[in-house]
């Protein structure tokens with residue numbers, strides 16, 4: 001499998017946001033991704049990441065290593081951590097991408113962890129879910145970050161540090 005667009009079509013929900021993730025990763029040296037599944041967002045981030053960039057992906061599902069395509073698995077800039085993202089230390093990151101349970105408290109905890117990791121940009125999939133939208137709005141209000149939403153059936157929120 002060499003074609004990201006074709007791989008994304010298997011999972012459907014990331015199709016409208018692949019090019020935005022690739023663009024955001026182009027401005028980052030260090031990226032943390034929470035929620036990998038079959039690695040569509042992972043592939044999109046790796047496509048934009050500079051040659052000396054690093055991507056740490058965290059997923060609780062032990063089957064993820066078998067689910068991601070060779071394009072992701074064999075990229076030397078990529079590290080996978082099989083863990084609950086609330087229970088591990090995150091490295092310093094310019095960009096954080098969040099796409100896990102979409103539960104309110106979990107999303108709020110991830111936003112706080114991203115802030116603590118020094119992220120300048122945070123992207124979240126499934127902004128159309130009320131729990132995600134609410135957690136994002138609370139964070140943006142408290143921290144004074146800007147919010148843009150790329151519209152789709154799922155919605156991609158992009159939060160930027162002022």
Ligand SMILES: C[S@@+](CC[C@H](N)C(=O)[O-])C[C@H]1O[C@@H](n2cnc3c(N)ncnc32)[C@H](O)[C@@H]1O
Pocket residue numbers: 011014034035036037038039040041042058059060061083084085086099100101
């Ligand atoms: C919607 S899928 C991610 C889709 C992926 N971003 C893509 O582009 O295809 C959600 C993923 O979050 C993972 N997940 C759920 N809860 C988690 C947690 N507490 N910590 C880490 N990963 C979690 C699930 O195992 C699942 O693989």
